[in-house]
Amino acid sequence: MRGLQIVHFSSSPSSHPYILNPRIPVPPITSSQLLIKIAVAGYCHTETMVARGEFARMALHDPLPQIPGHEPTGWVAAVGSEVGGEWEVGMRVGCLNYRNPCGACEECKAGRVLYCPNMQMAGVTADGAMAEYMVADPLTTVRLPPSLTFESAAPLFCAGATIYASLLKASLSPGQAVAIVGVGALGHLGVQFAKVMGLRVVAVDSRSAPLELVQTLRHPPDITLNSSTTPVSAALAQLPFQVDASIIATDALPAYDYALNLTRRHGTVVVVGQPGEPIPVQYGMLVFRDLTLRGSVLSSPEVCREMIKVFTEHELEVRTKVYALEEVDALIEDTHREGMAGKMVVRVAEVF
Ligand SMILES: [Zn+2]
Numbered sequence: 001m002r003g004l005q006i007v008h009f010s011s012s013p014s015s016h017p018y019i020l021n022p023r024i025p026v027p028p029i030t031s032s033q034l035l036i037k038i039a040v041a042g043y044c045h046t047e048t049m050v051a052r053g054e055f056a057r058m059a060l061h062d063p064l065p066q067i068p069g070h071e072p073t074g075w076v077a078a079v080g081s082e083v084g085g086e087w088e089v090g091m092r093v094g095c096l097n098y099r100n101p102c103g104a105c106e107e108c109k110a111g112r113v114l115y116c117p118n119m120q121m122a123g124v125t126a127d128g129a130m131a132e133y134m135v136a137d138p139l140t141t142v143r144l145p146p147s148l149t150f151e152s153a154a155p156l157f158c159a160g161a162t163i164y165a166s167l168l169k170a171s172l173s174p175g176q177a178v179a180i181v182g183v184g185a186l187g188h189l190g191v192q193f194a195k196v197m198g199l200r201v202v203a204v205d206s207r208s209a210p211l212e213l214v215q216t217l218r219h220p221p222d223i224t225l226n227s228s229t230t231p232v233s234a235a236l237a238q239l240p241f242q243v244d245a246s247i248i249a250t251d252a253l254p255a256y257d258y259a260l261n262l263t264r265r266h267g268t269v270v271v272v273g274q275p276g277e278p279i280p281v282q283y284g285m286l287v288f289r290d291l292t293l294r295g296s297v298l299s300s301p302e303v304c305r306e307m308i309k310v311f312t313e314h315e316l317e318v319r320t321k322v323y324a325l326e327e328v329d330a331l332i333e334d335t336h337r338e339g340m341a342g343k344m345v346v347r348v349a350e351v352f
């Protein structure tokens with residue numbers, strides 16, 4: 001099969017992280033797995049960290065050569081003999097990246113399989129979605145509604161699931177206010193989910209392109225703030241309401257201080273960004289302002305199903321730019337463009 005592969009890890013920004021290999025063997029499945037024919041795979045910001053080898057220490061086996069991509073969508077191509085339930089060949093599905101949780105560790109026993117240290121993560125610690133076929137775990141595979149295109153669905157399996165779960169972790173009620181700090185791929189989805197949850201939404205970014213994009217959404221934010229031109233003190237002076245919680249969906253370190261200061265006393269700040277450096281937190285934010293700081297990773301399959309229902313029922317949008325497998329170098333170049341906004345996806349299947 002055709003697919004992209006990382007053949008060696010490199011932290012050089014000028015390196016080409018992937019080769020296009022036309023002769024990768026189709027992966028065999030066990031009796032408890034599904035084989036997915038990939039239609040579209042999302043390109044997530046985490047791909048750059050995978051290509052640098054930052055997750056290699058979490059892999060159960062040497063992952064190289066490794067197929068990238070952890071936002072798979074496609075059709076069920078084969079069903080293992082012991083797989084029960086609804087699965088049929090030809091069904092349209094997407095997959096969360098984690099598979100084969102051990103079932104024996106304390107996390108698995110407590111029902112928190114997302115935190116199982118013995119599982120594999122497609123495209124992160126094992127082969128992923130940017131090839132014609134991928135092995136999937138029925139436990140983390142989700143059926144797609146007919147109205148949802150593969151292009152729109154792919155970004156939901158990491159970006160959508162992550163930002164939706166982080167909003168749930170902020171534990172807000174309708175009428176309260178949330179700041180989405182960083183409105184790129186995750187954030188532009190977060191703005192929409194928050195709006196349809198009945199929240200007031202402040203969209204914050206240091207770049208104008210993503211702020212302009214979110215204002216054109218069917219469910220735009222109430223307020224946009226450009227953090228590079230509006231210091232947080234000025235933002236607080238002009239906001240007509242207090243911000244009850246902030247979601248930080250960027251790796252940019254200045255965003256952390258901005259979000260912490262923007263959030264009201266006793267509020268919650270949820271981190272989904274993954275900066276390479278430690279995040280700066282003044283003790284006063286925790287001691288005198290009593291903020292709760294917490295993190296969030298991906299979502300359970302149940303929350304993912306709920307998120308997809310919300311997405312389709314409210315006709316939310318993912319702004320995507322589509323690339324062919326052969327165009328991955330152009331995709332990577334575009335990630336560095338100033339005007340880049342929305343979400344990049346890779347079309348793997350030639351025919352739909
Ligand atoms: Zn991701």
Ligand SMILES: [Zn+2]
Nearest residue numbers: 102105108116
């Ligand atoms: Zn486990």
